Amino acid sequence: MTRPAAAGAAPRTARGIAASAGRPVVVGEEGAGEAVRFASVPALREGLGMVGYLADDGLAGVVFLADRLGKPVLVEGPAGTGKTELAKSVARLTGARLIRLQCYEGLDESKALYEWNYKKQLLRIQVENAAPDDESAGRWNEIEDDIFSEEFLLERPLLEAIRASEPVVLLIDEVDRVEVETEALLLEVLSDYQVSIPELGTVVATQIPLVFLTSNNTRELSEALKRRCLYLHLDYPSLERERAIVLAKVPDVTEQLADQVARIVRSLRALELKKHPSISETLDWARTLVLLGIESVDEATARETLHLLLKYRTDIELAAKELAAATARDSA
Amino acid sequence: MLEVLTGFVSELRRAGLPVSVTEAADAAEAVRHIPLEDRQAVKYALGATLVKSSAHWRAFETAFEVYFSMRGPQFALEEDSLGPAGARGERAGEQETGSLGREAMRGAGEGGGGDLVSPEELAAMLYRALQNGDTGMLAAVARLAVALFAGMESGRPVGGTYYLYRTLRNLDLDGVLQRLLGAARAGSGGDFAAPAPAGASDGTGGYLEGILQRDAESARLTPLEERLLADEYRFRIAQLQREIEAEIRRRLVADRGAEALAKSLRRPLPEDVDFMHASRDEIAQMRKAIHPLARKLQARLARKRRHLRRGALDFRSTMRHSLSFGGVPAEPRFRHPKPTKPEIFVVADVSGSVAAFARFTMHLVYSIASQFSKVRSFVFVDGIDEVTSIFERSETVGEAVHRVNLEADVIWIDGHSDYGHALSVFWQRWGKEVGPKTTVLVLGDARSNYHSSESWVMRELSERARRVYWLNPEPKAYWGSGDSIVDKYAPFCDGVYECRTLRQLESFVEHLV
Numbered sequence: 001m002t003r004p005a006a007a008g009a010a011p012r013t014a015r016g017i018a019a020s021a022g023r024p025v026v027v028g029e030e031g032a033g034e035a036v037r038f039a040s041v042p043a044l045r046e047g048l049g050m051v052g053y054l055a056d057d058g059l060a061g062v063v064f065l066a067d068r069l070g071k072p073v074l075v076e077g078p079a080g081t082g083k084t085e086l087a088k089s090v091a092r093l094t095g096a097r098l099i100r101l102q103c104y105e106g107l108d109e110s111k112a113l114y115e116w117n118y119k120k121q122l123l124r125i126q127v128e129n130a131a132p133d134d135e136s137a138g139r140w141n142e143i144e145d146d147i148f149s150e151e152f153l154l155e156r157p158l159l160e161a162i163r164a165s166e167p168v169v170l171l172i173d174e175v176d177r178v179e180v181e182t183e184a185l186l187l188e189v190l191s192d193y194q195v196s197i198p199e200l201g202t203v204v205a206t207q208i209p210l211v212f213l214t215s216n217n218t219r220e221l222s223e224a225l226k227r228r229c230l231y232l233h234l235d236y237p238s239l240e241r242e243r244a245i246v247l248a249k250v251p252d253v254t255e256q257l258a259d260q261v262a263r264i265v266r267s268l269r270a271l272e273l274k275k276h277p278s279i280s281e282t283l284d285w286a287r288t289l290v291l292l293g294i295e296s297v298d299e300a301t302a303r304e305t306l307h308l309l310l311k312y313r314t315d316i317e318l319a320a321k322e323l324a325a326a327t328a329r330d331s332a
Numbered sequence: 333m334l335e336v337l338t339g340f341v342s343e344l345r346r347a348g349l350p351v352s353v354t355e356a357a358d359a360a361e362a363v364r365h366i367p368l369e370d371r372q373a374v375k376y377a378l379g380a381t382l383v384k385s386s387a388h389w390r391a392f393e394t395a396f397e398v399y400f401s402m403r404g405p406q407f408a409l410e411e412d413s414l415g416p417a418g419a420r421g422e423r424a425g426e427q428e429t430g431s432l433g434r435e436a437m438r439g440a441g442e443g444g445g446g447d448l449v450s451p452e453e454l455a456a457m458l459y460r461a462l463q464n465g466d467t468g469m470l471a472a473v474a475r476l477a478v479a480l481f482a483g484m485e486s487g488r489p490v491g492g493t494y495y496l497y498r499t500l501r502n503l504d505l506d507g508v509l510q511r512l513l514g515a516a517r518a519g520s521g522g523d524f525a526a527p528a529p530a531g532a533s534d535g536t537g538g539y540l541e542g543i544l545q546r547d548a549e550s551a552r553l554t555p556l557e558e559r560l561l562a563d564e565y566r567f568r569i570a571q572l573q574r575e576i577e578a579e580i581r582r583r584l585v586a587d588r589g590a591e592a593l594a595k596s597l598r599r600p601l602p603e604d605v606d607f608m609h610a611s612r613d614e615i616a617q618m619r620k621a622i623h624p625l626a627r628k629l630q631a632r633l634a635r636k637r638r639h640l641r642r643g644a645l646d647f648r649s650t651m652r653h654s655l656s657f658g659g660v661p662a663e664p665r666f667r668h669p670k671p672t673k674p675e676i677f678v679v680a681d682v683s684g685s686v687a688a689f690a691r692f693t694m695h696l697v698y699s700i701a702s703q704f705s706k707v708r709s710f711v712f713v714d715g716i717d718e719v720t721s722i723f724e725r726s727e728t729v730g731e732a733v734h735r736v737n738l739e740a741d742v743i744w745i746d747g748h749s750d751y752g753h754a755l756s757v758f759w760q761r762w763g764k765e766v767g768p769k770t771t772v773l774v775l776g777d778a779r780s781n782y783h784s785s786e787s788w789v790m791r792e793l794s795e796r797a798r799r800v801y802w803l804n805p806e807p808k809a810y811w812g813s814g815d816s817i818v819d820k821y822a823p824f825c826d827g828v829y830e831c832r833t834l835r836q837l838e839s840f841v842e843h844l845v
Contacts, residue, residue, distance in 0.1 A: 041366070041373060061366070061376040068365040069358065076386060122658075217386075217624065218631040226384040227352055230362075233386040239567075260560070267563045272730060299556045314728060324555045 037067045037094055037210070044093075053082070053089035054245050062232040063090060063210075072190050072211035074175075074226065077234035079216055080278020086234070087171040087212035096167035096210070101157035103177045112185055113195055115154045121147040148199040158189050162205045169210045175225075176215040183225050186213075190228045237279065239266050245279060250286045260297055261286045268309065268319055277309040285309050299324050333368070334360065340399045344382060347391045348604065351382050371400065387621070397581050451502070454480060459508060462568050463515075470568065474575035477503055482580060495580045505569050512565050513558070606832050607689040607805045615688060618834060619730075622692060625838055626699030633703050633842065643667045673705040674771045674798065674844075679758060681776030682742060683713045683749045689805040690775050691733050692834065696841055697773070698729045705769070710762070711736060712754035715744030718762070751778060751817065752786035759789045763796070771799045771844065774825075777806045778818035785817045790824035800824065803831040803840065 038044040045060035055063075063086075066073045075083045091098040101112060109115075124147050155163065161170040172186065189195060193205035213229060215221060237245065243262040246253060253261075261282060269276045277285075285308045294301055303320045310316045341356045359381040366373045375396055383392045454476055461469040481502040482495040605614045649665035657663075678697055680690035694709060701707050708720045717740045726732035744753060766772065772793055794800045802825045804811065804818055812819045822828045831837050 057372055058376040058379075061373055062380045065362050065365060065377055065380060069361060071358070073380075074384070217628075219628055220385075223350070223352075227354055229384075230358075230380040231384045232380060233389065235386075263560045263564065264556075266567075267560060270563065272728075274728070297556070298554060302556060323559055 038064050040064070047093045048089055051089050051092040052248065053085060054241060054248060055086075056237075056241060059086070059232065059234070062230055066210060066230050069230070070193075070208045072213055072229045073232055074213045074215065074221070074229035075232045075234055076215045076217050078236065078276065078278065080280045081234045081236060082279055083212075083214040083234055084171065084173055087169055087214070090210060090212070091169035091171075094167060094169065094210070096169045097164065098169050098171060099157050099161045099164070099209075100171045100173060102173045103175050105177055105179065107178045107182055109185060111156055112158050112182075113156050113189075114159045114197060115156065116148070116199075117152045117154050121152050124152070150200075153197075153200070158186070159195050159203065161209050161211075162189065162193060162195050162203055164209070165206055167207060167209070169212065172211065172213045174216060175213045176218045176221060180222055183222050187224055187228065190225070236269055236276065239263065242266070242279065242282060246282065246286045249283050250290060253286055253290050254295065257289060257295060257297075258286065261289070264297065264302065264323070265309070267323070271318060271322055273310065273315045273318065274312045275310070275315065281309050333363065336399060337363070340378070340395065341382065343395050343399065344392065347395060349383065349388050349391060355382055355384075374400065394581075397578060398585055451480065455503075455508075458503060458572075459511065462508060462565060462572070463512060465564070465568055467571070470572050471575050474572055474579050478576060478579045478583065495584075496577055499576055499580070500573070505572070509562075509565055509569060513562055516558070516561055604833050604835060607692065608685070608832070610688060618692065621834060622695055622699075625834060626696055629696070629838060629842060630700050630703070633700065673703065675706045675767075675769045676704045676708070676844075677762075677766065677770055677772045677797075678707065678709040679716075679755075679772065679774045680709065680711050681713070681749060681751070681754075682711045682737070682740070683747075685749075685779070686775070686777050686805050687737070689803075689831070693773075693775050693803065693831075693837060694736070695729050695733055696837060698723055698732070700841065710758060711740045711742055712758070713742040713744075713747055714750035714753055715742050716754040716757050716761075717741045748781045749776070749779060750783040751776065751780040751821075752784045755789040756786045759792060763789075763792065766793060766796045768796070768798055770797045771801070772797045773844075774800070774802045774821075775805075776802075777804055777816065778802075778811075778821060779815050780817050782815050785820040787817075787820045787824065790821045794824040794826070799826045801826060801840075801844070802828040803837075804828060805832055806830070807832060 038047070041057065041060050041064045044064050045055050045057065048055045048060065062073060065071075075086060077083060088098060090096075125143060128143055157170070161168050175183070175186070190211065193208055194202050196202045213225075236242075239262050242265065243258050246258040246261055247255065250258070265277050265282050265285075285305060288305055288308055289297065289301070292301075292305075302323055306316050306319055310319055337360055338356070341351050341359070344351050359378050362377040362381050363374065366377050368374060378396065379389070379392060383389055454473065457469070458473050458477070460466075461473050477499050478495070481499045483498060605618060610618065643666045646665045646667045650661050650663070653663055653665055654661040676697060678694060680694060682690050690711070697704075697707060697709075707723075708718065709723065710716055710718050719736045719740050722735050722739060723729070723732040726735060744750070790800065802818065802821060806816070808830045810816065818828060829836070829840055831840060
């Protein structure tokens with residue numbers, strides 16, 4: 001049996017952390033194979049800012065701890081608050097490759113971990129049979145070893161992340177979509193960073209990847225999964241943060257418009273809507289306003305462009321009414 | 333530190349949060365990696381390791397404030413003698429290390445002459461702080477307000493809410509808000525733009541200042557501008573309330589110690605609050621909780637429906653699928669039968685005592701209406717009325733529930749619950765429409781003010797309907813006491829359930845589908 005690159009765990013290096021950002025954010029402590037990606041929380045926060053992700057201290061703190069403790073981060077929160085973007089940004093910051101596992105109902109081992117390339121195996125056996133030979137019995141073991149070797153192994157995201165020799169960030173997106181039973185697949189990877197393949201043995205990670213799991217909270221995740229993760233709840237941003245995001249992401253937006261956009265969005269989120277505007281929708285709206293050459297939003301423009309922020313007719317009607325109503329009606 | 337941490341963890345457990353041993357160990361490990369003098373960092377480190385659900389965050393925050401507020405005698409109530417200039421004092425913001433805080437306060441006290449401010453001065457400061465959005469000043473106002481109004485006495489066994497109420501009553505925040513808006517409307521809000529003390533204000537972007545400055549010269553506020561301004565003030569007031577709460581808590585801890593206080597502050601999680609005894613604040617919390625709850629329930633039920641593993645072999649699909657195993661039917665495929673969807677009749681008592689419960693139940697049932705073939709609802713006190721059309725006409729469930737209260741005709745004689753009359757009228761008018769597919773849900777505490785029970789209606793109903801369930805928001809121990817006649821109806825129901833909290837309600841509804 002051939003063993004994959006599991007043997008002789010290569011020492012983790014801190015290479016490339018902020019290499020992409022063009023300056024060393026990282027102090028690699030190479031002692032005893034322990035290396036860290038981020039020097040401190042403020043440094044991490046600043047680094048994320050440089051790759052275009054505005055983090056607050058809580059968020060940066062959790063990511064920092066994830067690195068130090070070698071634990072996955074479970075990111076939960078409403079849709080469109082930058083959960084997936086966080087993983088992408090961390091990958092960009094550390095110069096790591098992003099490996100993404102999109103979860104869906106019915107996801108199974110062969111899509112998440114690994115699969116044997118069975119067609120190729122069949123071909124291999126047939127080629128063997130086609131060759132005229134009489135000692136076929138003795139060669140069976142050889143073939144068996146052969147067809148269960150790496151050549152016939154199809155890596156799926158989890159195994160790929162474990163076996164990668166370069167730094168990777170593993171993103172397990174929308175983990176709440178898989179069934180409770182399937183969650184168990186993830187547990188071995190998340191706690192021990194290893195994958196057991198019966199025919200090959202156990203593949204142990206050569207370097208501990210940063211793992212992010214995102215969830216839209218459509219169901220409770222199992223205790224076992226939660227216990228293994230650090231928990232980060234990403235809510236809608238504060239007024240200041242949202243304004244900063246608009247300023248950073250929308251070209252040519254004036255500070256005044258950004259402020260007004262953020263304020264209107266905050267007021268909308270205070271209403272009882274079916275779906276509250278997300279950050280990405282705020283950005284779309286701000287971009288549209290800039291394209292239309294609007295410098296200051298009044299009721300008429302707000303009404304005409306609300307459909308960019310809100311996706312339900314009832315929500316739009318309610319919002320238009322409320323914004324023109326001057327004082328908030330006490331929510332009944 | 334370890335000792336504080338274990339105390340903290342057991343407090344969290346007492347508050348109902350599931351914290352495992354591994355998680356506690358993780359927390360201890362996490363704390364090693366962060367600077368301990370940074371309170372926020374400690375908070376987030378503990379939060380990330382110990383709290384695994386956003387619904388528990390509030391309980392965690394309260395416990396954290398109590399356990400990791402400034403401990404020890406040096407933080408006792410010595411700053412009570414602060415002068416008004418204390419308002420300008422930096423409250424040492426994030427770095428609430430003790431000595432720093434005290435120095436700041438002392439430095440701030442210089443102009444005040446060590447006397448308490450008068451209520452009038454405080455009101456003026458409050459007005460200014462809210463108008464300028466000056467966070468440092470808001471914090472100082474909160475401090476002074478607590479010192480001045482709360483009347484806190486050492487050793488009094490009173491909960492924090494009492495002090496909070498006293499403080500807020502004296503501050504008259506609603507009045508202040510009206511005055512602020514009035515000033516803005518009149519265009520005299522010019523000093524809004526006055527530069528806030530350095531570093532204290534976050535420089536609230538130019539927009540609102542722009543409005544107010546322009547207004548000082550000419551035009552009136554448009555409704556949109558006024559709305560945004562009002563929201564901004566409201567936001568600042570909410571911030572002030574948080575500051576006041578934190579201040580009261582800090583003083584209580586200094587007085588009584590963390591363990592005792594945490595016990596008095598422990599509050600049930602939103603899903604465990606009793607419907608019948610919920611405060612206004614708790615009802616608001618529950619209303620927020622019910623939406624995600626319904627969504628989760630919906631997702632779970634839809635999934636369950638799809639994954640029922642019963643039914644006949646689907647030969648065609650099995651053969652098709654066997655091709656990938658070289659023609660061996662290794663994985664049999666089955667036809668999933670589509671279970672019939674029940675028809676639901678909700679019959680709800682909406683008299684004062686149980687109205688909240690009826691509202692939540694209807695809200696939940698209608699939120700998952702797609703799981704039922706039809707939902708019809710009836711409300712009663714002593715008269716009964718069908719309100720299905722209100723739900724059909726309304727845009728959102730929340731609005732419909734609200735309108736039910738206003739529009740339904742449920743009073744027959746005196747507006748005291750009469751289950752017997754309501755049920756017999758129900759039987760006369762709609763009894764024929766109950767069929768073998770119908771599930772009838774009766775919601776109420778069955779406190780019928782000693783009217784006759786007319787329990788034959790329930791017997792008839794149970795014969796006609798597929799199922800009859802009774803949900804009672806009262807604790808089981810009270811059933812049958814006083815004028816409660818739930819025992820008379822119970823024999824004819826397929827189940828009588830105690831349903832006091834959102835959690836119980838959720839599990840019942842899941843069972844129902």
